Amino acid sequence: MEGDETISTEKENVIVDDIMRQIANQTLKPGTKLPSEYVLVEKYRVPRMTVRNALMKLEEQGIVYSKQGKGRYLKEESKHIDLHLTGKISFTDKMKQLGYDLTTKNVYCEEIPFDAKIYRILQAVEGDTIFKIGRLRYINGEPVAIHNSFVSETNFPVIGKDGPAIESMFAYYRQLGYEEFSSNKTLLSTTFPTVFEQELLACKSMVPLIVVESNCIDGKSEKLLEYTKILYRSDKFQYDITMD
Incomplete structure (x- = not known):
């Protein structure tokens, strides 16, 4: 059981790291809508809960945000x-x-x-x-x-x-x-x-x-x-x- 949780966490981190790389190289631009959970499940070949947890981590860090009924978006760029x-x-x-x-x-x-x-x-x-x-x-x-x-x-x-x-x-x-x-x-x-x-x-x-x-x-x-x-x-x- 503990091993399964470790694997799940590792897969979540892979998704988070990949999205962060896309942000860094500007493949994903500020304000962009992220792919749906279904698309990400297919892309990373992981359970939907793994994708959801990864996206929640990005939300907790203030990197993405949700719009009710519309999906998740990358935070708009703001001047520091x-x-x-x-x-x-x-x-x-x-x-x-x-x-x-x-x-x-x-x-x-x-x-x-x-x-x-x-x-x-x-x-x-x-x-x-x-x-x-x-x-x-x-x-x-x-x-x-x-x-x-x-x-x-x-x-x-x-x-x-x-x-x-x-x-x-x-x-x-x-x-x-x-x-x-x-x-x-x-x-x-x-x-x-x-x-x-x-x-x-x-x-x-x-x-x-x-x-x-x-x-x-x-x-x-x-x-x-x-x-x-x-x-x-x-x-x-x-x-x-x-x-x-």
Whole structure:
């Protein structure tokens, strides 16, 4: 039984890989309707369920989509958003400089339970209160990123009250007299979205997210202001890692 499942999975991967090759060499172009399940069954000489599972994998990755009663289509080509992962300006300012239609929605401001990693980065001790402030970023009305800022109440005593209204942390800090910002560490990794993140970003479970973790430091006093964890939809951006 286990051997049959392995063979089935291997055949599904063959179909997925072949379709991906056709996309790469542009045999299949954006917006193209894929062959029917029946045609693919005949082509690959596999059971219909194997074909269906392969197509579902491509749907989960956001590569194809279904139209009710019409079949499956290759996703239309979209222009990727330029994103500079280094520098000293906010995401909001970067997007405005590049001319994108950016809007932001504050989606939560909540006290977090003790997390050793976050507390260590923020130089906090157990018993301190840390708030997570999440903003959902939209480009042209489409959700593309979740920005999480972790801020200590010790440094900002009214952050719990102010947090639900914050759309830009840099703008908030400027109101408090901070003008220059820097970061001395940035980490880049990938992950897949949780169910909650899928809902926020309107994406499937297998669409990879680019995770950028960094800190924000006041350029003058070198005071640590926050720890930041940003989740970007990998299918919406092209990433510039050129140093300033």
